[in-house]
Amino acid sequence: MEPIRPDFSGASIAGIIPALLGARPAAWVPVPADGAESIVLLVLDGLGWEQIEANRGLLPNISAMQGSAITSVAPSTTATALTSITTGLTPIEHGVLGYRVREEDDVLNILSWRTDQGSRPPEPEAFQRHAAFMGREVPVVTKSEFRSTGFTRAHLGGARLEGWSTVAVLVEQ
Template structure:
């Protein structure tokens, strides 16, 4: 997508929304967590967004922020860029890819972001990025946005002023990121808080359409959708734990790493135990079937392959797989990561003002 948006008008793919085909000034607003199916169900709360031209596209697997945002800005798949999930096995540690640490240890020196993820964003161009000010200088920002020009905001309303000023100053492409919907869905689930956030996000879109200079095209997309799992948490059985060395990934794309010599046993045990609630796949199946997308040269690198587990548990029901080491300050109500339509379908919409 970024390479296509940065290309000359008239050279963009036919599947791009019509307003983008001839656009020469573009603001791309990435709304974290806004799934297309959730947008359709809440259309009455988002009149500005739903009036835009376009439809649904498919995100990557796993449908998680670190992997999807990196794919969005590099135009590459997780199989290529190597950010294969929320928590990745780096050999010496399980690294949280958004925070770039393991437990309380910062891993930036041990695993340099530009080495872990080597593909330059935005086709190597220096693009203004309007995102939370506190994200500037973080390791994940270095991994997926290095070389860009940070234009940080501290209040969501500043996104409007910042984008409008950049376009007025002559920028042809602005990348903006807003994470309110994702935060509320995780913490509160669907309901009145989520509805209020959809309404607030629609205000943001409407304000952008009002503030941007005439002739500017506003495009909207997302990284993933959400499903509400609530208390539907699956704790691994003792039979599984007996074969297990450790876990990585996340609750809706959980990687199991087998004890030495027990890979096949773990695949069978997981299939027998959880095949009625989740897709169960071995590492070999994931690679051969390109679940994480195709790789250049047709082959996932050994370095990236080593970041995967032996068995993937990918729920198709509204459940999540527990890992006691994968926890935060509160229990997540909505989650993502799996391959269901609620998680995989995201909007790609545009309107020229």
């Protein structure tokens, strides 16, 4: 199978937020989203278009939505992809180039926000200088346990975090 290259000038996860906020034209955005007063962006980490296509019978609600395939980033790790989604930038622009990045004389694990040699990790806001959601304060629903992590502070800095603790109460909260 041939690797899929990111299409940063077209339909890409790095272009979702700029397109939805009107900062970048995007013909690939589903028609119902164009001009909508509000939009809920549901990010299911690791769920790709090919998985949806292969399992349409198991995913009737998602399958009923309008849309088409878009490209991810390279490397397509959680840390890199989520940061590209929230900042609207390519990995080379935002600097999260995988799970582990060099930080001074150490290596920072982005998800755990710990360094290999035990040195003090950077402050997330100093590490990620690019604003999430183009500087707009938008609500983000995430697991409560993630609210104060370094990675959350880095890739969602400035967002209004709404935490949930169990799937059963997610909709109620």
